[in-house]
Amino acid sequence: MKLAVVGGGSTYTPELVDGFARLRDTLPVSELVLVDPAADRLELVGGLARRIFARQGHSGRITTTSDLDAGVDGADAVLLQLRVGGQTARERDETWPLECGCVGQETTGAGGLAKALRTVPVVLDIAERVRRASPDAWIIDFTNPVGIVTRALLEAGHRAVGLCNVAIGFQRKFARLLGVAPDTVHLDHVGLNHLTWERAVRLGGPDGEDVLPGLLAAHGDAVAADLRMPRALLDRLGVVPSYYLRYFYAHDEVVRELGGKPSRAAEVAAMERELLALYGDLALDEKPELLSRRGGAFYSEAAVDLAAALLGGGSAPRTQVVNAYNRGTLPFLPDDAVIEVPAVVDASGAAPLPVPPLDPLYAGLVAGVTAYEDLALDAALRGGRDRVFRALLAHPLVGQYALADGLTDRLIAHNREHLPWA
Numbered sequence: 001m002k003l004a005v006v007g008g009g010s011t012y013t014p015e016l017v018d019g020f021a022r023l024r025d026t027l028p029v030s031e032l033v034l035v036d037p038a039a040d041r042l043e044l045v046g047g048l049a050r051r052i053f054a055r056q057g058h059s060g061r062i063t064t065t066s067d068l069d070a071g072v073d074g075a076d077a078v079l080l081q082l083r084v085g086g087q088t089a090r091e092r093d094e095t096w097p098l099e100c101g102c103v104g105q106e107t108t109g110a111g112g113l114a115k116a117l118r119t120v121p122v123v124l125d126i127a128e129r130v131r132r133a134s135p136d137a138w139i140i141d142f143t144n145p146v147g148i149v150t151r152a153l154l155e156a157g158h159r160a161v162g163l164c165n166v167a168i169g170f171q172r173k174f175a176r177l178l179g180v181a182p183d184t185v186h187l188d189h190v191g192l193n194h195l196t197w198e199r200a201v202r203l204g205g206p207d208g209e210d211v212l213p214g215l216l217a218a219h220g221d222a223v224a225a226d227l228r229m230p231r232a233l234l235d236r237l238g239v240v241p242s243y244y245l246r247y248f249y250a251h252d253e254v255v256r257e258l259g260g261k262p263s264r265a266a267e268v269a270a271m272e273r274e275l276l277a278l279y280g281d282l283a284l285d286e287k288p289e290l291l292s293r294r295g296g297a298f299y300s301e302a303a304v305d306l307a308a309a310l311l312g313g314g315s316a317p318r319t320q321v322v323n324a325y326n327r328g329t330l331p332f333l334p335d336d337a338v339i340e341v342p343a344v345v346d347a348s349g350a351a352p353l354p355v356p357p358l359d360p361l362y363a364g365l366v367a368g369v370t371a372y373e374d375l376a377l378d379a380a381l382r383g384g385r386d387r388v389f390r391a392l393l394a395h396p397l398v399g400q401y402a403l404a405d406g407l408t409d410r411l412i413a414h415n416r417e418h419l420p421w422a
Contacts, residue, residue: 008034019300147193162323383421
């Protein structure tokens with residue numbers, strides 16, 4: 001089995017490689033190709049990846065290349081984890097929206113739109129080259145904004161599934177609080193990428209006992225602290241929102257916080273420099289503890305489970321939270337909206353499972369952000385100032401024409417090098 005990772009020079013990659021090494025019985029990788037144009041980073045990451053495989057006794061071969069076409073040739077699955085513009089572009093995404101009094105964040109709001117505009121054309125070009133080199137390969141997208149990028153891939157006819165680590169992060173956290181094995185915890189996880197709620201936590205199976213009320217009663221303070229939301233809000237809602245909901249539920253508070261401290265991008269860039277220095281140590285043969293602070297916790301386990309299900313042939317299908325076409329799952333959304341819910345995954349792809357009706361409190365926000373994502377994809381595919389303005393005006397975190405105008409000008413000014421139409 002050959003897997004290729006586009007963006008293989010990312011500091012995330014050792015987390016992924018560690019999962020491939022530990023879970024080789026689940027996903028028997030014979031060849032892993034790390035593809036990245038940044039040769040210096042790729043050499044450091046690739047060296048550590050080989051040492052991780054060697055330490056854990058994995059017989060698979062790890063190669064590195066800056067040649068995308070050669071790297072994906074003959075691949076069974078291709079994982080996308082790229083960041084167009086690097087941390088420099090991310091820092092801009094997190095800062096210029098603050099000038100208009102709006103949240104600066106890399107996956108939502110105006111910054112998230114900027115990332116989508118830079119990313120979608122690049123990902124579609126990569127996907128076309130994957131299709132030519134390996135027509136049957138599955139594309140697993142971990143590149144943000146996952147919902148918009150996955151929809152772009154699906155609309156272009158690619159064999160693609162979107163993946164995020166939020167759901168598996170909640171599963172592992174709840175399992176730890178409950179003192180149970182993670183695979184016994186099943187989430188009623190529903191919404192869009194980075195806009196989800198855990199409505200139930202069931203033990204033993206999808207129809208098992210819902211222990212969320214008891215979990216919140218016993219551990220609500222800890223859960224609320226992780227989310228940086230009030231415990232009283234969780235008690236009133238009776239659900240656990242994704243931590244990305246804080247940008248909606250406490251927008252003005254977050255803007256004040258972000259305006260008074262260094263950006264997350266600056267913190268990550270410093271962390272990446274330290275990680276790359278560690279990766280260059282030839283004695284290091286495991287992922288360093290610092291990597292856990294980089295983000296992407298449990299990404300490797302989620303990626304292994306998804307790839308194994310997609311490439312499992314006649315093996316039993318798996319249930320996993322992924323990003324896939326709605327196809328009637330949430331009846332108030334179009335069928336071609338991309339939602340994030342539990343799905344049955346097998347060699348034919350991902351089919352969302354039925355979910356109970358969504359409370360209007362959440363359905364309204366989901367519908368609004370879906371409309372924004374539709375307009376954002378249109379802007380990413382066809383360009384133009386008016387399309388950018390329309391997407392921003394539709395976003396629930398913007399919604400005012402003067403704000404949308406100011407944000408549009410700033411977005412274009414800070415991203416001109418990535419927007420040929422500009």
